[in-house]
Amino acid sequence: MSTAPATTPGATSATGTPVFSVDGLWKVFGPKAHRVPADPELAGLTSAELRARTGCTAAVQDVSFDVRKGEVFVVMGLSGSGKSTLVRCLTRLIEPTAGTIAIDGEDVRAMDKTRLRELRRHRAAMVFQHFGLLPHRTVLDNVAYGLEIQGVGRAERRERAAAVVAKVGLEGMEHRRPGQLSGGQRQRVGLARALAVDPEVLLFDEPFSALDPLIRRDMQEEVVRLHREEGRTMVFITHDLSEALKLGDRIALMRDGRVVQLGTPEEIVGSPADDYVREFVRDVPREQVMTVRTAMRAASADEAGSGPALAPDATVSEAIEAVARTGAPARVMEGSRCLGVVDHERLLGVVAGTNQRKEVA
Numbered sequence: 001m002s003t004a005p006a007t008t009p010g011a012t013s014a015t016g017t018p019v020f021s022v023d024g025l026w027k028v029f030g031p032k033a034h035r036v037p038a039d040p041e042l043a044g045l046t047s048a049e050l051r052a053r054t055g056c057t058a059a060v061q062d063v064s065f066d067v068r069k070g071e072v073f074v075v076m077g078l079s080g081s082g083k084s085t086l087v088r089c090l091t092r093l094i095e096p097t098a099g100t101i102a103i104d105g106e107d108v109r110a111m112d113k114t115r116l117r118e119l120r121r122h123r124a125a126m127v128f129q130h131f132g133l134l135p136h137r138t139v140l141d142n143v144a145y146g147l148e149i150q151g152v153g154r155a156e157r158r159e160r161a162a163a164v165v166a167k168v169g170l171e172g173m174e175h176r177r178p179g180q181l182s183g184g185q186r187q188r189v190g191l192a193r194a195l196a197v198d199p200e201v202l203l204f205d206e207p208f209s210a211l212d213p214l215i216r217r218d219m220q221e222e223v224v225r226l227h228r229e230e231g232r233t234m235v236f237i238t239h240d241l242s243e244a245l246k247l248g249d250r251i252a253l254m255r256d257g258r259v260v261q262l263g264t265p266e267e268i269v270g271s272p273a274d275d276y277v278r279e280f281v282r283d284v285p286r287e288q289v290m291t292v293r294t295a296m297r298a299a300s301a302d303e304a305g306s307g308p309a310l311a312p313d314a315t316v317s318e319a320i321e322a323v324a325r326t327g328a329p330a331r332v333m334e335g336s337r338c339l340g341v342v343d344h345e346r347l348l349g350v351v352a353g354t355n356q357r358k359e360v361a
């Protein structure tokens with residue numbers, strides 16, 4: 001069903017300039033951790049076997065991927081699957097055991113202390129779940145803090161901080177202290193503080209998991225908006241599948257330290273790589289994720305000339321509405337060219353998951 005190429009674990013991008021490029025990355029905790037990636041026998045064990053044999057925990061095991069410029073790259077998996085360890089390795093908040101990491105082609109593992117500090121302060125800012133705000137400082141001063149560390153003068157940093165505070169919707173709260181804010185507002189301050197240093201890439205470590213559902217949705221929309229407006233590269237950790245599907249251009253799904261599938265939401269939902277992924281995405285409403293580009297069939301000459309028109313990235317859900325309204329198959333149009341049509345049968349096939357089963361079989 002999917003017209004996109006199949007994704008393989010650890011696949012790297014063929015297009016675009018990678019911001020981060022990760023290859024064969026390992027993080028092993030425990031005694032003599034270095035011997036694990038180097039020894040094919042140990043490297044081939046499951047986490048449980050490795051722990052029993054050596055007392056080591058392989059939190060990240062032979063992971064490779066690129067983060068492309070301008071994308072939201074989501075690292076998703078259940079608790080303990082290695083998400084935080086993986087993302088902390090990107091800026092060496094955790095020291096990798098083996099493998100290579102590059103940012104814009106520069107070797108992160110070869111960086112000295114000064115260069116690393118520069119990386120974390122200017123190029124890859126982290127937004128944490130537990131905001132890490134300074135309680136005695138105002139919102140404005142918390143946001144300006146990163147700029148202060150960078151040595152930006154007081155007047156300029158206050159001006160830049162005020163602009164970012166407004167951007168995240170906290171205008172009028174500049175002089176409050178963190179204790180006078182709600183959880184969602186505090187998270188916005190954390191986001192503003194990371195944005196203020198204008199980093200090339202923002203790293204989010206489960207930033208919204210402590211928020212209640214409505215505020216969480218607000219914050220997700222905020223991230224989508226910021227991303228749309230600024231096109232900033234983002235790496236986003238979450239254990240929440242719906243959050244991953246909503247935010248991610250691509251998702252790396254982790255299990256037990258490994259990336260089991262890397263792909264767009266549509267690829268992950270439409271063509272799960274294995275039974276684990278299939279089970280993971282089983283309850284996702286497919287019609288909200290799958291696009292008509294994937295669901296369409298070839299059009300006859302008659303069909304290509306009439307019927308409602310949809311863009312190729314319209315969802316199946318939108319197509320159902322159009323087909324129900326007009327009673328005719330909907331045309332998938334790229335400019336004036338008809339790529340194909342979606343009719344009742346194709347659309348129902350997506351909802352029922354029968355197209356998918358046919359392809360997988």
Ligand SMILES: Nc1ncnc2c1ncn2[C@@H]1O[C@H](COP(=O)(O)OP(=O)(O)OP(=O)(O)O)[C@@H](O)[C@H]1O
Nearest residue numbers: 029057059077078079080081082083084085086239
């Ligand atoms: N400092 C450490 N020492 C030993 N083991 C660790 C250490 N940090 C993490 N681990 C182990 O590594 C594995 C991956 O942990 P990690 O925190 O990266 O997972 P996670 O997917 O981010 O989980 P969560 O969603 O619960 O934060 C777990 O088995 C964890 O117990």
